[in-house]
Amino acid sequence: MVHHHHYHEYMQQKIRRNTSNQQQQNKRHKFFINDNIDILREILKRLDGPSLGVASCVCRLWCNLTNNDDSIWEHLCFRHVLTPPPATVRPVVVALGGYKRLYMVCVRPVLSRLSESERVMKRVWTRHEVQLSLSLFCIDSYERLAGGGGMIASDASPSSLMFLCNPINV
Amino acid sequence: MEIEIDSVSSPSKVKEIDGLLADVGYKVKSSELHQVAQNIERLENVIVNSSSSDISQFASDTIHYDPSDIGNWVDNLLSEFDHTNSLPYDFSQLSDLAQDQHQHHHHHHQNHQLKVVTTVEEDSAIKLIHMLMTCADSLQRGNIQLAGSLIEGMQGLLTNMNTNSGIGKVAGYFIDALNRRIFGQNNIIHIENDVLYHHYYEACPYLKFAHFTANQAILEAFNGHDCVHVIDFNLMHGLQWPALIQALALRPGGPPFLRLTGIGPPSHDDRDNLREIGLRLAELARSVNVRFAFRGVAAWRLEDVKPWMLQVSSKEAVAVNSIMQLHRLLGSEPDPNNPSAIETVLGWIRSLNPKIMTVVEQEANHNEDGFMDRFTEALHYYSTVFDSLEACPVEPDKAMAEIYLQREICNVVCCEGPARVERHEPLIKWRERLGKTGFRPLHLGSNAFKQASMLLTLFSAEGYCVEENQGSLTLGWHSRPLIAASAWQAVPETLRFDH
Numbered sequence: 001m002v003h004h005h006h007y008h009e010y011m012q013q014k015i016r017r018n019t020s021n022q023q024q025q026n027k028r029h030k031f032f033i034n035d036n037i038d039i040l041r042e043i044l045k046r047l048d049g050p051s052l053g054v055a056s057c058v059c060r061l062w063c064n065l066t067n068n069d070d071s072i073w074e075h076l077c078f079r080h081v082l083t084p085p086p087a088t089v090r091p092v093v094v095a096l097g098g099y100k101r102l103y104m105v106c107v108r109p110v111l112s113r114l115s116e117s118e119r120v121m122k123r124v125w126t127r128h129e130v131q132l133s134l135s136l137f138c139i140d141s142y143e144r145l146a147g148g149g150g151m152i153a154s155d156a157s158p159s160s161l162m163f164l165c166n167p168i169n170v
Numbered sequence: 171m172e173i174e175i176d177s178v179s180s181p182s183k184v185k186e187i188d189g190l191l192a193d194v195g196y197k198v199k200s201s202e203l204h205q206v207a208q209n210i211e212r213l214e215n216v217i218v219n220s221s222s223s224d225i226s227q228f229a230s231d232t233i234h235y236d237p238s239d240i241g242n243w244v245d246n247l248l249s250e251f252d253h254t255n256s257l258p259y260d261f262s263q264l265s266d267l268a269q270d271q272h273q274h275h276h277h278h279h280q281n282h283q284l285k286v287v288t289t290v291e292e293d294s295a296i297k298l299i300h301m302l303m304t305c306a307d308s309l310q311r312g313n314i315q316l317a318g319s320l321i322e323g324m325q326g327l328l329t330n331m332n333t334n335s336g337i338g339k340v341a342g343y344f345i346d347a348l349n350r351r352i353f354g355q356n357n358i359i360h361i362e363n364d365v366l367y368h369h370y371y372e373a374c375p376y377l378k379f380a381h382f383t384a385n386q387a388i389l390e391a392f393n394g395h396d397c398v399h400v401i402d403f404n405l406m407h408g409l410q411w412p413a414l415i416q417a418l419a420l421r422p423g424g425p426p427f428l429r430l431t432g433i434g435p436p437s438h439d440d441r442d443n444l445r446e447i448g449l450r451l452a453e454l455a456r457s458v459n460v461r462f463a464f465r466g467v468a469a470w471r472l473e474d475v476k477p478w479m480l481q482v483s484s485k486e487a488v489a490v491n492s493i494m495q496l497h498r499l500l501g502s503e504p505d506p507n508n509p510s511a512i513e514t515v516l517g518w519i520r521s522l523n524p525k526i527m528t529v530v531e532q533e534a535n536h537n538e539d540g541f542m543d544r545f546t547e548a549l550h551y552y553s554t555v556f557d558s559l560e561a562c563p564v565e566p567d568k569a570m571a572e573i574y575l576q577r578e579i580c581n582v583v584c585c586e587g588p589a590r591v592e593r594h595e596p597l598i599k600w601r602e603r604l605g606k607t608g609f610r611p612l613h614l615g616s617n618a619f620k621q622a623s624m625l626l627t628l629f630s631a632e633g634y635c636v637e638e639n640q641g642s643l644t645l646g647w648h649s650r651p652l653i654a655a656s657a658w659q660a661v662p663e664t665l666r667f668d669h
Binding site: 086088089091092095096110113114128129131132134135136138139141142143145146 | 382385407408412413416417451454458621625
């Protein structure tokens with residue numbers, strides 16, 4: 001009976017040691033970024049455009065997040081603005097198509113065009129540039145409204161911003 | 171400052187040299203320097219070989235362009251002296267070509283030491299211009315037979331030239347217009363004008379400049395008003411108004427109640443085009459929470475519109491917006507008993523007491539009575555416009571934009587009397603006219619200028635330039651203004667002294 005008891009204790013000690021080892025192992029792998037979407041979102045918000053594009057290719061979760069979470073793109077659009085835009089801007093941008101579209105269709109081409117025309121890469125947007133981008137975005141949104149009706153020639157995908165996407169050198 | 175012209179190889183070095191040149195105030199690219207140096211040599215030879223009388227005339231009469239733009243400056247000097255050797259960059263030299271034919275030969279003899287390297291293309295171009303001028307002149311004199319044979323000759327020349335760009339293309343349109351004037355051809359392209367207008371809007375910055383500048387002025391005029399009413403003299407697809415709606419939505423203090431009255435031609439088919447545009451604009455306004463009301467006024471001509479149709483209320487701030495419409499009113503016959511169309515319309519605009527009237531017009535003089543003058547002006551103007559269109563890479567916008575311009579050209583060249591509606595007049599004449607009918611100019615301000623400049627840096631070509639002209643803004647191509655935007659306010663009756 002004593003052997004059995006010792007054996008029992010021995011097994012219990014062994015199990016305890018194994019579980020504490022595992023717990024130590026768990027402590028090392030405890031933090032998965034994909035389990036902490038809030039932190040992931042905060043990190044993605046601070047990326048620049050190309051990095052965000054790369055990030056969206058990492059895995060399905062990251063892809064969904066970058067495609068569907070417009071607030072990430074909001075930070076991207078206005079990261080270089082000196083003073084943050086007023087609160088009234090958000091509902092307007094959302095109504096006209098969202099921040100991701102604003103970035104892809106207006107902000108990114110405008111930024112790259114403006115930095116090409118100056119020798120130094122611009123870091124800060126002025127109020128005027130923000131307003132101009134918003135106006136162009138609004139025209140684009142309006143032209144997409146027309147897509148359903150037959151007002152323009154049938155081959156008209158909204159092209160008012162096409163001029164932004166073409167190379168400068170003539 | 172020493173600059174090595176030949177050994178510039180890497181793009182970074184090119185940029186560095188361009189930067190250095192710009193720093194000392196020269197607008198020239200290092201890639202152009204080789205050509206500029208050659209031209210300076212040629213100019214030196216020309217000056218050495220010319221007689222002293224030529225030089226003194228040259229010094230006193232000629233206008234020199236901005237010398238910091240070395241390339242164009244040297245070319246202009248060269249073409250003043252020697253018409254055979256360089257095809258001018260801009261066609262402001264063209265009238266010299268036509269009128270000074272005998273001087274042309276005179277210079278040629280003097281400069282025989284210079285190697286005359288003109289390609290077949292350049293020769294044909296110069297010949298073509300000369301024939302165009304002669305044809306227009308013979309038309310003015312009534313010599314239809316000569317005009318007709320010249321047209322045949324020009325069409326023959328064109329077959330050997332590149333008609334896809336440059337002088338060949340523009341000349342083609344003008345030859346076609348002259349042909350129509352004489353023989354009245356009827357191969358009209360059946361595309362709706364508003365469709366062409368939309369493509370013209372996409373292809374080049376002129377209409378965008380017009381819209382953005384006018385909107386900025388209207389926005390500033392509407393500051394502090396809660397009920398505002400915009401009257402658009404030519405609604406088309408309503409492309410001007412989304413940006414204004416968005417700007418009003420975001421203005422500090424919140425958006426006003428916006429009424430828009432759009433004037434346009436009646437629709438052909440069963441559709442109501444004006445109403446459809448109004449609905450689209452209303453949907454946009456609703457999505458950004460701007461209270462909006464639209465009214466369409468269908469009229470074939472602006473002079474048929476009566477002020478009561480616009481239903482202006484006294485409580486609202488009114489803005490009248492005319493993008494290239496006022497010149498269409500200048501065609502009526504002066505009648506001492508009845509006021510002319512332009513006077514009538516300007517009169518009822520004043521009676522509405524608008525806070526602002528925004529006027530955008532082509533910066534050209536296409537309303538001269540003499541056909542030759544009109545033709546020459548139009549040739550210069552549209553050559554420059556087509557030049558700027560070359561920079562447009564977006565199809566089918568470019569092709570459609572050219573058709574849009576071709577219609578304008580045909581109207582200027584072929585039509586007379588009330589049928590000729592494209593009666594463009596330059597800003598200086600509009601200032602006079604509006605001043606006499608009780609309007610005073612409003613300065614457009616630095617915001618409008620900054621916005622226009624920024625808009626241009628976004629456009630693909632580098633030849634566009636915005637200039638300020640006594641409070642108005644002009645947009646041009648390579649220092650030739652092509653479109654002018656201005657803002658006006660009605661002078662109160664009590665302050666006006668009638669002549």
